[in-house]
Amino acid sequence: MIADHLSIEKQSLVKEEQIIRAAQKDTAAFKPLYERYYKPVFLFIFHKVTDQATAADITSQVFLKALLHLPKYKLQGVPFSAWLYRIAHNEVMQYFRKNHKIRKVMVDETFLSEIYEEEEPPHWEPLKERLVSIISQLPLAEIHLIELRFYERKPFKEIAYILQITENHAKVKTYRLLDKIKRLLIDQKINS
């Protein structure tokens, strides 16, 4: 099963590469990639901004920038989608810098199982409130890691590419962050 899955992945990458090459010469050939990635990129942005119309505006900016820079695009060992996410990440940053709106941060239960690793994780519901107060205090760079790793479920290689840091740095920072949050959760429990 795993082998099958891998070969399908590889095939789709090869095909994607052909589409990219064609689109570099003729932008109309970009259409299959636009259709394939519009939804994931839209949702990636929607999970950070508050409404659909804003998400749609930013998404169209992302694809416009992608088309404008496509002639210079080179395959860099990460899927083409990572490049789109990287543009999307930058566009979202720019949006919040200009608009001073409140940024949404999506967190789900996987986050908890990552924090507690092999231990039995405590009940999710009572922890929510405490997690909110902890995450609200985190710097933006750490928020990006939480979102990309535990909500978008991206591999470290892609996270590193999107955030323009090294893969090792992304890993180390994420694990330190999990430790930090776990410590804070325990501290809060003791205090309460």
Add this chain to the structure above:
Amino acid sequence: MKTYQIMFEDDPPTDMEINQYQNFEQLLQQHKAIVKRRKLLQSLALGAGLLVVTFMLIGILSSDHHEKKQEVSPEPVQEQETMVTDSAASGQTAEKKDTLHLKEPVTSPEQSQESKPTKPASNPEKETSLPLAAEKEAVFMEARPVGGFTALYDYFEEKLQYPETAKTDGVEGAVLLEFEIDQEGAARQVSVLQGVREDIDQEAIRLIRQMPQWQPAQLNGEPMTSKQTLSLTFQLDQ
């Protein structure tokens, strides 16, 4: 500053809702329009840049002569003096402004300066009415980078260090800079007329400060300080 709204679930749009925002044709049209505008702007920017430099030089030259004149004779009206006419103001190319003619004005310097940008076409008539004996000619050479502008742009291209912070934030834009080229051909008094943001502006200033020497502007073979403006475009390679 750190205002997040932590959410454990949101109300994601349905596939149909997302699909209604998709519009590939519109994207292609926007792309086409931008590519077209960029090409046009590139050609206009060079022309406009040179025009700005020309106006500044004329400003410097006429103020120089104005000062000299005031030292010699305090009575302003109907005195013999030299001034720069705007032979290049109507032209937009570098070639046209290599030489500027100095000649006698009929009016006071203040009046001449006012009429200068608006009435370049009337100059030939004035010229013919002037006494030949009083006519002087000054040869002005525009400052230029050693090796020409192509070499200068190659230098910018090679030495540009895109600020990491700006790269991460995906910030692009053009910085309009003003600086003087002194008699030695070095850049000084570098300032930003129109910036993008701090890190990009600083990099632009650094590039200008460290750029190779220029051939200074010359008036009658004498090197002189001149003002220049230049636009540097920061664009990310994606």
